[in-house]
Amino acid sequence: MRGSTPPTPARAQILAIDGVRGGRLVPNDDLIGPIDSSDEWIRQRTGIITRARARADQSVIDLAADASVRVLARANLAATDIDAIILATVTHFFQTPSAAAILAERIGARGAAAWDISAACAGYCYGIGHADALVRAGAARHVLVVGAEKLSDFIDPTDRTISYLLGDGAGAAIVGVGATQGIGPTxxxxxxxxxxxxxxxxxxxxxxxxxxxxxxxxxxxxxxxxxxxxxxxxxxxxxxxxxxxxxxxxxxxxxxxxxxxxxxxxxxxxxxxxxxxxxxxxxxxxxxxxxxxxxxxxxxxxxxxxxxxxxxxxxxxxxxxxxxxxxxxxxx
Ligand SMILES: CC(C)(COP(=O)(O)OP(=O)(O)OC[C@H]1O[C@@H](n2cnc3c(N)ncnc32)[C@H](O)[C@@H]1OP(=O)(O)O)[C@@H](O)C(=O)NCCC(=O)NCCS
Missing domain, CATH: 3.40.47.10 (Thiolase/Chalcone synthase)
Structure with missing residues (x-):
């Protein structure tokens, strides 16, 4: 824009990472009946021995909020220090309003820019790519990136292509300005x-x-x-x-x-x-x-x-x- 000097690009780093898993570790034997499978088949073909599942009364936003509160404490930051929240999920039941907007309110980050991204299992790495670009461009100083899923809400227990693979949890990172660049090109x-x-x-x-x-x-x-x-x-x-x-x-x-x-x-x-x-x-x-x-x-x-x-x-x-x-x- 006329008269403005381009800012010196900032350097972006991941300042902290934390997360929460669903509190119940469900063994293979609990799931094999409806899919005519076995503990041995699941271990051999996938390596899975248990999967973490959340309580029925926990939502994907509850998981995201728990992970966010932890990562803020780990980074020694207040929710009000967060300029933007990027929530990667495919298990929020609403297309609008976004889970990120509700998360912002839940953790005390009202006013932060907040949006969801839908890139499934690539969502967190997409989010880190977005956050890196925002910080380097000077559009945000601290970005909260959360990958959160309650996949158990989307399981057909008789679907043997996927039901036994899925777990619930949320992981969160804070991307912020650092002394050196700590995030490579996405x-x-x-x-x-x-x-x-x-x-x-x-x-x-x-x-x-x-x-x-x-x-x-x-x-x-x-x-x-x-x-x-x-x-x-x-x-x-x-x-x-x-x-x-x-x-x-x-x-x-x-x-x-x-x-x-x-x-x-x-x-x-x-x-x-x-x-x-x-x-x-x-x-x-x-x-x-x-x-x-x-x-x-x-x-x-x-x-x-x-x-x-x-x-x-x-x-x-x-x-x-x-x-x-x-x-x-x-x-x-
Ligand atoms: C889903 C997955 C574990 C299945 O394992 P696989 O080794 O490919 O198994 P297949 O589907 O080829 O099936 C092999 C045999 O096991 C049987 N089988 C398939 N699912 C089964 C199950 N859940 N329990 C028991 N047997 C099963 C098949 O009928 C087949 O039997 P056959 O040899 O008598 O025909 C595996 O394909 C996988 O992990 N795929 C990628 C998943 C992924 O990355 N998804 C995207 C990101 S989330």
Whole structure:
């Protein structure tokens, strides 16, 4: 604009990460009846032993609020310090008003810009990409990015393509101005030609129909993921200007332990890179999966704060995104 001087670009970092899982760890045996499956089949094909499920009276916004309050405390920030809230979810029952607007009010961040994004299991990595751009452009100083899902509200217990995979939880990060740039370029995209492979069984408004649940063509998504995602991961590492050997952690979307292991093999990841395997206990929590897997690594001390992590999300759309970030807590 006339007369204005472009601001010096700020540097963006992830200042804190935290999260909450549904409080009930549901074992395979509780779910196998309606899908004619077995504990052994689920463990062998997916690695899942339990999945975290929320209480019936908890909503996706309750989970998002719990994670947000925790991450604010961890970052030593007040809700009023937050300029923007990006909530990635596919399990909010309303298309409008947004879950993010309600979350803002719930945590005491009234006045913050707030919006939802729908990029399924890639949603959190999309959100980090948005937040990074906002902070670097000077449009926000602190952005709260939340991936939150109550997938158990969208399960048909007789759908053997997906019902046993899904869990509930919320993971949250605060992206803010830092002394150095701690978020690499987000490499992202969609392949809408595969939009039919995973998603809702039907739209919200089909006369006389029951509410939608989730379903997928699992083997097709599997084949796509093990081919497309290692390429995406390599692109994100190259875009960050580092080598795979510089990574401290690899945090892919927790869709299936076999998929995670195939990624590791395809990438020929050095042994010192810690691989997130939160799916074994938590299940697949879609947009919450990457931040919750990150939260576990940091909480258990498997990876030190300040290490470089490669995060990769992929899912319905098909939407995908990857970026290298410096984990909070160490030297920034
Ligand atoms: C869903 C998934 C776990 C299924 O595993 P899979 O190894 O591909 O299994 P398949 O569907 O090929 O089925 C293999 C066999 O198990 C059977 N089977 C399928 N689902 C089953 C279940 N839930 N329980 C028991 N048996 C099952 C099939 O009928 C088939 O039997 P057959 O060999 O006698 O024909 C796997 O395909 C997957 O994880 N896909 C990707 C999911 C994903 O990334 N989604 C997007 C992001 S959320």
């Amino acid at each position: 490499v992202w995209g969609t392949d809408g030609s595969r939009a039919g492979l995973v998603g809702q069984t039907r739209g919200w408004r089909e006369p006389g129909a029951a509410p939608p649940t989730l379903t997928q063509e699992g083997p097709s998504v599997y084949r796509w993921a093990v081919t497309a995602i290692p390429k995406l991961a390599r692109q994100a590492v190259a875009a960050a200007g580092i080598d795979l050997a510089d990574l401290g952690a690899f945090i892919p979307h927790q869709a299936n332990l076999r998929i995670v292991d195939q990624f590791v093999k395809a990438l020929k990841l050095p042994d010192h890179v810690v691989v997130a395997r939160d799916i074994v206990e938590t299940g697949n929590t879609s947009a919450a999966s990457v931040p919750l897997a990150t939260e576990r690594l940091l909480r258990e001390g498997t990876v030190p704060g300040g290490a470089l992590a490669l995060s990769v999300g992929f899912g319905a759309g098909l939407a995908y995104a990857a970026q290298v970030t410096r984990l909070p807590g160490g030297e920034q």
